[in-house]
Amino acid sequence: MNTATTGTDVRQHILDVAKPLILxxxxxxxxLTELLAAAQIPKGSFYHYFDSKEGFGEALLGQYFSGFLQHLDALLARPGPEAQRLMAFWDYWLATQISDNPADRCLVVKLGAxxxxxxxxxxxVLDQGTRRIIERLARCIEAGKADGSLPLQADAADPAELATRxxxxxxxxxxxxxxxxxxxPLDNAMASTRQLLGLCATAD
Structure with missing residues (x-):
């Protein structure tokens, strides 16, 4: 590594190198030996930025959720009806999970259990991050009910429960x-999603 890089750069470098390894x-x-070799840093540098491997894992998950939520916010802010925005998110999820690039895969699925x-x-961190995702999805579902783009049945679950499901x-x-x-399984999830959202016979 370039010794002129800042502390923030080094910390980010470690996280960037680690993510594909962990995935x-x-x-x-x-x-830790493999991680240090991949990042080309001494052990002292690692412990300067992370108090332990657990602290490193906490930071890695925090960064993952930060990027994921940023992308989710961008998808849900696109022009168009709420249903279209919401389905764009599920399309994105499906595409990343069938991608040949391991870096696209879901870190929650990989590390959760x-x-x-x-x-x-x-x-x-996993609990807080997943809650934030569900909260955003629930708001989108609520807005979709309001603009009429999600033709949910009268007995449909409330937005928070539906987003969780x-x-x-x-x-x-x-x-x-x-x-x-x-x-x-992902194709089945898409079909179930459209059914739960009342979109089976409608265009998204």
């Missing part, structure tokens, strides 16, 4: 897609 192998399988029993700090559906589908090495 490929998981959190516990990537040892692995780290929640290992680290309360990392579990808390949809997010859980897509997390499960993403995990099953990994297990089966097939996009079928």
């Amino acid at each position: 490929g192998k998981g959190f516990t399988a990537v040892g 692995e780290v929640c029993d290992l680290s309360e700090r990392m579990r808390a 949809l997010y859980q559906t897509w997390l499960g589908a993403s995990l099953l897609a990994k297990i089966t090495r097939s996009r079928s």
Whole structure:
């Protein structure tokens, strides 16, 4: 690494190098020695920016959610009816999960089950990040009801409950897609999403 880079640059460099490693192998399988070699930094530099590997994992997840939420906000701010914006998000999710680029994959799916029993700090970041995603989806669903673009049934769940159900559906589908090495679970999630949102017979 260039020794003239700032502390912020070095910290970001470590996180950038680590993400594809973690996505490929998981959190516990990537040892500190491998991470230091990939980032080309001494151990002292790592501990200057992170108090532990757990602290590093916490920062990695925090950065992931920050970028994910920024992209979600951009999708939900596009011109057009709310239903179209919401479906653009699910289209994005499907596209990234079937992508050949491991860097596109969902870090929640990769690390959720692995780290929640290992680290309360990392579990808390996952909990907070997923809640923020669901909150945004719920607001979009509420707005879609208001503008008429989401023709939900009268007995449909309230927006927060529906957003939670949809997010859980897509997390499960993403995990099953990994297990089966097939996009079928994601296609099924898309069909279920359209049905739950009342979009089966309408264009998005």
